[in-house]
Amino acid sequence: MSRAQPYLSGLLLAGRRVLVVGGGTVAQRRIPRLLRSGARVEVVAPEATPAVEAMATAGELTWTRRAYRDGDLVDAWYALACTSDAAVNEEVAREAERARVFCVRADLAVHGSAVTPAVGTHDDVEVGVLTGGRPRRSAAVRDAVVAALQSGVVDDHAEPAAPGVALVGGGPGDPELVTVRGRRLLARADVVVTDRLGPRELLEELGPHVEVVDAAKIPYGRAANQDVINELLVRHARAGKFVVRLKGGDPYVFGRGFEEVLACVEAGVPVTVVPGVTSAFAVPAVAGVPVTHRGVAHEVVVVSGHVAPGDPRSLTDWPALARLRGTLVLLMGVDRLDAFARVLLEHGRAADTPVSVIADGTMTGQRVLRSTLGEAAERVRAEDVRPPAVIVIGDVVAVGGDAGEA
Template identity: 40%
Template sequence: MIDISLPQFEFPVLESGWVWLAGAGPGDPGLLSLHALNGLQQADVIVYDALVDERILQLAGNETEIIYAGKRGGKPSPKQSSISIKLVELAKSGKRVLRLKGGDPFVFGRGGEEALALVEARVPFRIIPGITAGVGGLAYAGIPATHRGVNQAVTFLTGHDQNGVAPDQLDWDALAKGSPVIVMYMAMKHISLITEKLMNGGRSAAEPVAVICNATQQHQQVLDTTLGSCADDIAKSGLKPPAIVVVGDVVNLREQLNWIEPALARTSQKEEEPAL
C-alpha cells in the first residue's frame, strides 16, 4: 500500500454506506488524483469501467472486491440502470463503495446519472474529479487545448448519442463557425459524417486534425491528418477506439511540443542498454 500522508493534510474517510464517484484519469496511472488513490485503498468494493487501467486496480487493498461494469460500443455491456442499482444495493448493505470511471465522471462519463440515482435512493456520495481524456490525451500528444494567439475557446462534444448514432441535436453549422478548436469523444464511428457536417458549415478541408488513440498509455498512437482526409486516413491506418479527435490550429503545435515520443524513446533505450 502506498503511503499518501501529507503534512498538514487529512484525507477524507470513506465511510460505510457511502459511494465515491471517482475519475481514474485518461489511462496513465500517474495521473490518478490523491483523493481517488485514497478511495482505492479504503473501499470494500470497487465498481470500475472498461477504460480504467488494470495497474490502477492493483492499488486497491488485498481484500477489496473488484466488480467490472464496463460499457464498450458493439460489445455486450451492462445497462446503465443496472449499474446504478448495483451501487445503491452495495451501499445499502453497508459497503464502502468506490465507483471508478475512466477520465472524469462528469465529462461524458454518465456520472451525473449515477449520482442522481444515489440521490433518489438517499445514499450519501462524494464526487472526485479526474483528468478527462479531452485534456490529458491532448497534452500527452503535445497539443494544448488552448493557446494564446490561436484560440480563446474550445468545444467538447461526443460523436454519438445514447442510441449510438451521430448526435443530430447539435448545431453543426454554429459549431463549425463559432468554435476554433473542437475536441470530440467517441467520434471515430461517425467521423465521415461529422467531418462532412463541419466542412459544410464552413471549415476548411485543409484544417489540421489529430486522432489520439489509447491516450496517455505507453502504446498511445497519434494520427496527424486534415479535416478533408481524416475519414480516409483513419480507415487506412487501422486505428481503433477509444480515441480523441481534435480539430483546429492548436494541432500544428504538436510538431514542437511532442514531448512523449522522445521520452518513450529514451526509456526504451535505457531498457536495451546492457548492465555494467
C-alpha cells in the same frame, strides 16, 4: 552533550495574529498553510511576489507595504522572519525573544525560537517531520509517509469507511494521473465498480478482500447497462459497504456520472464525487497538442460523438460548430469521423484544417495520427485506429509540431 531537539507541538492559530516579515518566495510558500489554519496573517514588506499581493487583494491577508519596524510584533502569537536580509531577520528574532513570541527564521533556523517542519496532509491527518536541520531529509521522510498513507500501505483509519458511494474520476488512463483523493478513497473501498476506461493498474493495489465488479461485462444493452450499474451501487451501499465507482476521465464529462449520483440520492445513499483529469484536455496535452494557445484559439468546444449528425437524438448544432474558428475536441468519434468531417466541411470548415487523432492517450500504446479535416477519416480507416481516441480539430494541432509523440 547532544544538541537539544525541537519540541513538536500543534499551534491553534485560528483568529490569532501571525506576522510574516518579508513578501518573497519563502513567505509565499509558508502563507497558504497559515491561512488554512485560520490565522489572521499580516505581511510586512516593502515588496511582495504577485502571488502574495493577489492574496492581499483578495482579502485573505493584510499587507503592510513598508519595511519592518520594532514594535510590529505587538499582539502577535507567532512570527516568521522571511526576508533576504539576515540583519532584518535577526531584528525580528530579537523582538520576538523580548515579546516571548515564537519566531521562525527562514534563513538561519537555529537562531529562531521555532522550526518549521516538512509538512504533508493526508485526509485530516497532518504529518510534520524534523530531522535536526536537514531539510532535504525531512522532505524525503514526509513524502514517504504521505505516499504510504495515500496508497493504503499505512492504514490511518481505526474503523472502516462508512457505507456509501464515491464516484471517482480515474483520469485518462495513466494510473499516475488519478487525483490524490481518488487514490485515497480507492484504498478504503470494500467494492469497486469499474469499466474499461478506468485505470486498470490501480486495481492491482486493492486488498484481497475488495470485490471488483467489471461493469463492462454486464450483459445488457447500453441503456440497461446504466440502470444495472446504478442498482449495483445502491445495493452494495445498502449492504453496509463503501463502494467506489471508478470511471475514466472525469465522471461528469460524458461519463454519465450525474445519473449515478441521482440514483444514489433518490435511494438515500450517501454519495461523494471526486473530479478527475478529463481526457478531452489531458490526452491532447500529453500528445503535444495545446487545446488553446495564445493568438490561435479563443475557444475550445468538447463534443460527444456517440451519435452522428442528423440523428434524432443529437443535441449538437454542427453547422454552428463549423462556423467557429477555435478548437473542437471530439470524444467517442472515431467510428463516425467521416460523418463529422463531412458536416463540418459542408458548413464552412476548411479541408486543410489540422486534425490530430490520439488513440490510447497517456498509455504505453499511445498512437498519434496527424492529418487534415479532409483526409482524417480515410487515414483513420487505413491505419485501423480504434477507440478509445480523442480527436482534436483546429489550428492548435499545428502549434506543437511533433512534440509529445515520442
